Amino acid sequence: MKFPIKYIEDNLVWNTDGECFAYFELIPYNYSFLSPEQKQQVHENFRQLISQNRDGKLHLLQLATEASVRDTLDRSKKLVKGTLKDIAFQHIDGQAEALTENVGDNQVDYRFFIGFKLLLNNAEVTAKSIFKDMSLGIRDFFAEFNTTFAGDFFTMNNAEVERYAKSAKFLAEKIGRRFKVRPLDKNDFGYLLEHLYGMTGQDYDDYEYHLPRKKSKRDTIIKRYDLIKPTRSLIEQHQRSIKITHGLDSSYVTYLTLSDIVGELEFPGSEIFYFQQSQFDFPIDTSLNVEIVTNKKALTKVRNKKKELKDLDEHAYQSGNETTRGVSDALDSVDELESNLDQTKDAMYKISYVIRVAGRSEDEMKRRADQLLDFYDSLNIKPVRPFGDMLGLHSEFIPASKRYINDYIQYVTSDFIASLGFGATQSLGEKEGIYIGYNVDTGRNVYLQPDIAAQGIKGTVTNALSAAFLGSLGGGKSFSNNLLVYYAVLYGAQALILDPKSERTGWAENLDFMENEINIVNLTSEEQNRGLLDPYIILSNLKDSESLAVDTLTFLTGISSRDAARFPTLRKAIRAVTQAPEPGLLKVIDELRREDTPIARNIADHIESFTDYDFAALLFSDGTARRTIALDRKINIVQIADLVLPDADKTQEEYITAEMLSVAMLMIISTFAIDFIHQDRAQFKIVDLDEAWAFLNVAQGKALSMKLIREGRSMNAGVYLVTQNADDLLDEKMKNNIAQKFAFRSTDITEIKNTLNFFGLDAEDEGNQNRLRSLDNGECLFQDIWGHVGVLHFDYIFEHLHHAFDTRPPKPVEVIADDES
The missing domain is CATH 3.40.50.300 (P-loop containing nucleotide triphosphate hydrolases)
Structure with a gap:
């Protein structure tokens, strides 16, 4: 099959049909522990994100990326500072050994990408713009001719790239009002392609895609080989799967696509993208190709369908038969849909929903596919593994690709797409840092950097x-x-x-x-x-000592600053002690007695009454103690x-x-x-x-x-x-x-x-x-600096740490009496 990508520039992808898509990573948002009302708000935000595009195409892609446990901990070593670096490295190496033994070399993390087909239809039509478009069209024709018949290079006009880049920037601003997004770059596309073509064990953050290009004032030239380089692998197609050999590794991959939606999806509860993260212990990729059907076209289709159903109903009546329940239910649904489209002026969405699952062996792949079938069946969704269509469904995951087959498309509203939980996450913590435990719901490791919140990092x-x-x-x-x-x-x-x-x-x-x-x-x-602990001894600054002495003695005596008689008397005595050569709280009593008024004597007696307790000696000094x-x-x-x-x-x-x-x-x-x-x-x-x-x-x-x-x-x-x-x-x-x-x-x-x-x-x-x-025990509800909430299990790993930090009383030692002779 022909590779669909023609050109990549920043987050823009051109396909062989001349369409340009702008791809963004949707930064996952917290969804755990939200109330139904809060989930409804997220649903509405995503519905508006989808419905704001009245024409064109969308591509939603959930990708199961890999993160190497050892590489993550090696990056964490770079965060270590100070004199305990050697001890920290020993702990980190020990954690790496224990974690790779328990959870494997890699852990799965899910990323969410969304691609929008860009439409340049807002430009003012002038003679100059018409001439410019004609010249660009001619140049594109010759560039395409040279690519097809002359060989290995593809030429892209810089002016066209700039036009689409401006449109993509405007689109990013619109999306950013509701969700946090990040424009993709060539490394993202390279990883995505290599992942689809069998790459395993590669840390996402360490991946680099080398895509050289030669820029001139008017054009940019890239080598076609460099563009398709991430796809280099041997693919063997079987009836319901493909075998991909990438380097020395082989994997078996199958694709499932939605055949029917046999019941209503209740929201909350239908967030498939969200639940997949904790439901399965193996990676799953999901592609959702969306073609937007405008409201006018959607109404036409619905009304035509309504006529067909009414014809069936009329035919049954004329032949003396009862209308089947399926036709009656369909008529009710069509009426409801027609009314909804007419009132909201919303579009319809023609979707192709494809799920990708892989395994080291064919049996493992089949077992995982069966688990997915059961999961979707419980949601009233019927996926199938089409016979002989694996390569076509495989191509739907490639950015800017078109829908392969029309046999399994579904017509849905924006509510359906919004209810899938795209972008919802169960992630916790940072990408690297101190390993403290794992997410109970997903099993993924949790890393913390306690000092980064004050750095003003975007997204916190x-x-x-x-x-x-x-x-x-x-x-x-x-x-x-x-x-x-x-x-x-x-x-x-x-x-x-x-x-x-x-x-x-x-x-x-x-x-x-x-x-x-x-x-x-x-x-x-x-x-x-x-x-x-005398304020005059423990603090180095005399002014701070005086303030603390006031706070301490007013707390002990219950004297409020509003007490017009007693507070000034106490304050005066403390001020006199502060100015003395060797100040201490005991000298406050002496100063009060020296004033020799009823109020001063009363306060002195009150303070002196505290000094009789044994551990009160820590508080009261005669000024001769030294700070230790x-x-x-x-x-x-x-x-x-x-x-x-x-x-x-x-x-x-x-x-x-x-x-x-x-x-x-x-x-x-x-x-x-x-x-x-x-x-x-x-x-x-x-x-x-x-x-x-x-x-x-x-x-x-x-x-x-x-x-x-x-x-x-x-x-x-x-x-x-x-x-x-x-x-x-x-x-x-x-x-x-x-x-x-x-x-x-x-x-x-x-x-x-x-x-x-x-x-x-x-x-x-x-x-x-x-x-x-x-x-x-050891589990807690945890909220990180990104606002994510989940259940964290603290994992100490090393027995000496458990022994050092355990605050439980020791178990009584059972004494076994000697046998009496």
Whole structure:
């Protein structure tokens, strides 16, 4: 069969019939967990995209591209920075070995391409334009003559290319109002062709198509061999399949095409392109060639069909027979369609729907084809494998090709095409980066780059760097949080972890290969730690120390800035201490007693009452303590023993003294974290706040958290909040500054609804609620920086990481008594 492509320039493809198509990649949009109303909106947007073309042709192509696991992880190595590069490479190599053993060398990813036939019918008709068109036609004739009879080169007029390029640019702007698209280039076309002609194991992003061309002022010349080079393979046609030999690899390919649509497709539920991604564990390609029938022509066809059916009905009546049910149903359908076309003025669409499936052996190919037949049959669609038409159906996948056969065409409306879910995705994460697990629904690996959101990359829905880990106890949020922070550090980040439960004490021992980069500060009530959390000791800037001292003491004493009597007295004493040679919180008590007024004595007694607790010694210094908490390691863990954290549902008025002191310490350390994020902006930093709800419940903690998150983006720092419920994350201002969201299993319906609202999903959708409720340990609902939502399973791979990060209590050791003699 004649190769249909005549010329390729950027995203434009000319076929041998002289038609020009502009091809775009439709950037996949999130479709998981959308409510029926949200799906209807997507459907309407795509219907309008289709129906805006009142004439011409469309080509929709879903391609199962391949991504090499090893190549992806090798590209990920280029993202590693810092002193832990060797350790990171060892982990990445270990991941590559484990993943290729478990999932194979390559993983399938789906890409969506859409081609529009360009029509140049808007130009003003003038004598000059007529002469120009005539001259172009003559030049095209001689170019075609030379190509046909003289040989190996094809000549394309630059002026014609420019005319179509302008039309394609205008079309891209129209499409971009509803969907994100990317114009294709020669590498895309080269991969697409080689894929159709048997290429396997080639990473899409690493593929390059060499298509040299010689440009002059008026023309561009390409060698015909270079154009058909991607198709070089041996094809053997059988009755219902073809065998393609590409290099040393052979594959068996069969094509299925739609024969009949025997029932109504209910939407939502008919998104074939979407469901195929998770339904099958083998690659599937789908081509949809669409010829647009204008409204006037469509009405003529429908009315002619209506006359035929009425003739059948009349003939049955005259012969004394009853009209068959099929004729009656067809008449009803034709009436409804005629009314719809007449009212909406919409076009009809003449489609050829072809599915391509391949296998290493003929048996594997047949088995996969049978699974596809069953899948489509459940949707009231009847595909067939035509006898002797395999090469013709194969050619329909080639860009700008025409429909091969009219035996299997279907007449549909734009609603049908829009309901197929073209472009809907279940993808998660980035193309390369930290491997953290896999998509539960598709099995595809998930990679993250925690620091790229602030780079303003096109297509992202956020520029925030912060993340939230939500869920009830035992779902895996702490383990997953630890795993992500650890890998981020290996890739070059620096982390400050606030650990109020002292669960990370064993990290230096369990991760002994990097113990020199782990600094664990264990703040106990021992004498040598006295005053280490005093605002005047822990912070280097005296002005910041004074502000933190005010926040700490007003929180402990309950004095509001609106208290006209007590607040000025306390503020004056703190100011005097700040100006002293060796400031410390204990000296605030001395200053208040020195003022010797009833209000000052009352405040002094109140503050002094807190100093009796053992671990309160960390807060109160006489100014002689020295700052010993350093942040010079890659992982810095601050643990405070004996903290008594209040329950999440407690109000501040209900806190006991120990809880007040505990929250005050968390506030001080979170303020210390602000100093941490203001270090080198080129260094990505993570502030990890475990049990974040404890200080988000108080006014001072809220303010400090918002400051951390707000300043984090500009300072190249992400704040990771680990808490139990999305409602702990305060208002929309904080939630809007959280980019990556991880929600683990929850059973409380209120928490489930809060979480779904946080993700921007329908909180009342029972399917969404049940999915969140039924997550297994280590699984979470995940939303990435692209807005995609799916179920992620964290995969630690290495046993030493599981041992280091597991926060569960150890199992009791069973003691077996010695047999009595």
